[in-house]
Structure formats: structure tokens, C-alpha cells
Amino acid sequence: MKTAVGSVIFEEASKYLGDFFESLETQTDQDFSVILINDNISSEHLENIIAGVSPGLKDRLYIGNRNGKKLSPGMLRVELLQEAFSLKTDLLIMMDCDDKASENRVSCIKEQFDPVYTFFYNELLDFDGKSVMKQLPAYTLDYRDIGQSNYLGMSNGAIYLKGISQEFIESLREGETRIFDWYLYSRLLLAEKKGKKIAGCCTYYRIYEANLAGKCEYSKQAIEKEIAIKREHYRLLAPYATYYKNMLEIYSSACAEDFKGKETTGYWWSLTDIQSDEE
Structure with a gap:
């Protein structure tokens, strides 16, 4: 199975690329290539960074330059999927370039791979070794599983590219959104693709105060941000299922005061949680 680790690299995170590599x-397990989509790192700076990479890894490194195209983070991730697909990659293991993988991440994903599933996900830990979110479910089989909150990200995910088409990847360009990860996995589930948790490995996730996801801690500002994110998310997905149309209608009139005292599930975007009529 042709395997690659893929990421989008950008200048603002270049100081972490040493840890990444x-x-x-x-x-x-070193039987993988590396596919990088370069957003805005200059050729000279990138050459200096690559100079520090071991020869064995450097020989397996492919860089797709998108310098100057000024693509959004979401569209850069679509470019990564397209690049991996065009290189005939079977399994794309994804990671943000400012994060790190446990040394057995590639081997665990390969060992537990099952072609019945199209995407795979593993635990996220912070750099102190603490879980970023509560225990992840063993399987993700329905889009409603991540309907109101999300635990699936690019950095802790892998996609079996033989389970999707180039047309599907191209259609993801409709998801011009700040929360592309949530959109991507929702679209996969809407297409009746299934997900499986990979046990025994992790991604070390670097959390910033300015992160769009951030931490699941209650504040009026966090609630307002989440309502705005959910309106955006449900609007994009409304054409695909009545469930999302219902959620959009509910959140269109929601305000922060509606969610005082709500308990978070520990997943991203779980500070608000309301009931919706199903189809």
C-alpha cells in the first residue's frame, strides 16, 4: 500500500518544522513518502529548512509549491488531497506542520488499516502529554455523530484515497470555510464513508490562544464564536441533508444567553448543544 504523510507548510509555523521532520x-515504519504543500515559505528559506532533513527522508520528500497563490487554509488542504491523489497515494496520513507524531503513528495506522473504512483518526495529546479531548469513539459512521461538535481533524486523521474519487476531492472546493476539517469529515460521512479509531498512537497537538478551535472553555466570547462557526458550517451543508437545514434555522436565531451553564462534551464546538428534528 503506497503511503504518504502529508501536510501544508507555511512561514508562520516554519520554526516548528524541525520538530515535525x-x-x-x-x-x-519508514515505508512512506512525504507530501508537502508550500503556502508561502520562500525558496531560499525552504532550502535552508530542508538542508537539516536526514538524507533518507529527503529522498522521499515531494513539495508542491503554491507560493503566491494566496489560497485559504481549507483550499490548501484540498490541494494536498489532490496532489496525493495524483501521485497515486493509497493512504494519506495527515498532520499539521506545527504538530508532532508519536514514533509509532505510521505503523499503528498501517497495522489497523481496514479498507472497509475510508478515514481513520487517533488520539490528540498536547505537548505535556495530556488528552486534548475526551475519549474518542471507536467508530464514526453517521454525519450526525459530528453534527453539533467535532473530534476529527487533519492532524489526527488519515484518508484511504482509493475510497474516494478525484471528483469528490474537487467538490470540496465548495467548502470555502474557516473550519475545513469539520466540513471535510462531514462530507465524507454524508457520502456514506466510515471512520475508525486507531489505537495505541497519537498526534501531539500544539494549542495556541489564537487557535480557531482553541480549548473548550466557557465564555460569552467563545459561545458567540461557536454560534458564528455553526451558522457557517450548517449553511454549507444544508444542501446535503435536512438535518443541516434544521440546525441552520435553529442557530440563525440563537444567541449566547441561550447556552448559559451548558456542559461541554470536551470536543470542538461543543459549548452549545441543542435538539433538532431529524429528517
């Missing part, structure tokens, strides 16, 4: 160099 080191976590790939120390993988117990």
Missing part, C-alpha cells in the same frame, strides 16, 4: 525521521 524529526517526528517523521523517528517513525518505526
